[in-house]
Amino acid sequence: MNKVEATMRNIPAALLLASILCAGSLRAGGVGAGDGEWEAYTAMLLRIEEASRTGTLEDMEKLGSEVQTRWAAKDPARCAHLTLALVNLVAVRDLKDQQTAQVARNLVLRTLERAEQLPPALEVALLRRLAEDLRQGRVPEGEDWSRQRTHDAPLWFHAWRRVNEPVQRAQRDNQAAAQQLARLFPGEAMAYLVEAYSKAPLNEGELRLYLGRWMPDVQEYVLARVQARLHAQPPTTAPSGRVDDSRQ
């Protein structure tokens, strides 16, 4: 008898019984301890993970639709987590395909419709998918891009305002996370805006309008960075990036 067999034979019966019972509870729907919502959530995560290996675009759309139907109104945070799992696991396989990228984008945008109900970190995580599309060149050209940018830019200002809200409003046990986000996100938002508005067709007027309305402190800085990018000359100092709430 080899060591593996010996180990198997020496397992106490009670442990085996416990393992079978435990496996049974997992099969019944996830790792939760009697929490039906948790079980439904983990079961959906497993379906998404499965689809990341074998699924098709139609599967992704179907899963996305199910996620929205079941969680969007009832639990926007879990809806956002599941959407992130979908786009990070499933869509990422075929994002070069225009149709897949569009489905992923639509899922993110639908989830962002309830951005106000999401923790800011989740709102930011969803926005990063949009920024990634831009960085990877998965955005349309010409007027289609112009329309998309007009739609997307305000989403960034919305998140920017929220991460800049006084940290006292954050849950007490999560202040460090709120501070970290408030420190890091303005740079990301400005980088997105600069990249988005450096891409033709140029529209400085729109960017000036948005900045003036929601982020006047950084208006000149961001506009200068767009110009510098267009002429490949980065400006030197960055302002704070604080929001003027009075104009929100």
Added chain:
Amino acid sequence: MKFALFVLLIAFAGSYSAAGVPATLPSAEDGQIEFERMSRLIRAMGAARDLEGLRSLAERIQAEWADRSAGAYGQLMFEVVGELSSRQFDDPRQYELMWQWGVRAMERAEQMPLALQADLVRFVQADPKASADAWPQRRGQTIALKFQVWKRIHDAVDQAWDADRDYPRGVPLPPGVGSRAGITDPKQRQEYDAAVAQYRQQAARWSLQRDLRNLEPQIAQDTERAAIWAYSQQPPALGELRSLLGQYVADEAARARILKEAQAHLQPADGARRAPPQPPLEERLRQRRLEGAAP
């Protein structure tokens, strides 16, 4: 893919068992399915950027696997801390959890395959800024864990092993026989089975020694770098480092080198920075994420 990983894990754990390093294994087919399921869930939870979800999974793994199969437990915890290390959660607690779960999993390290110990301990990193008051104690704990793994791997390397001389030779069937089933003489069959069993042991030992010889230089380099970096941070604790080196590092030259480098790069207490030693790769990646580099 995950199933293949699981099979590999069992094979690997078995090979360490054969060399006298204890390894417990997942117990039954149900455990195998459960392991695979948990592994998939960890991956999905990381992709979902659900820090609380990952914490719940880690607690579940601790409760259900720690006493059941050290190898499977270690592998699952490795996957959890891997997700915590590689994903951006926008929450500094991710590194706190990474440290906590990494240290906790290492409590069972001696029952895990050595390669898994080496993988797991790479994610045990204390941060002088994030853990503030706890840093001096965590530094000692972290570096002690790294030294322990290094020592176990070093001790498991058989210096007398020779890759060519010890290469396992296959067991030929008796002349005129096409397969084991064709051996009709019970005594001859018994001898053949014993020879095959011995061959398997030799093969496992050969693979283990080959793997350990590849692993040791990597763990030595990682650990040396981590120790120099940690003990060049404030507050100075070169006495502690000296004591750990004496306890775990047999190589006198390595001991002297680590001490000298840590002392040479000791950061001044006034905050002025000296050119620091290069931190370990995981630490550099973590710092880049904290500084807002792209996810």
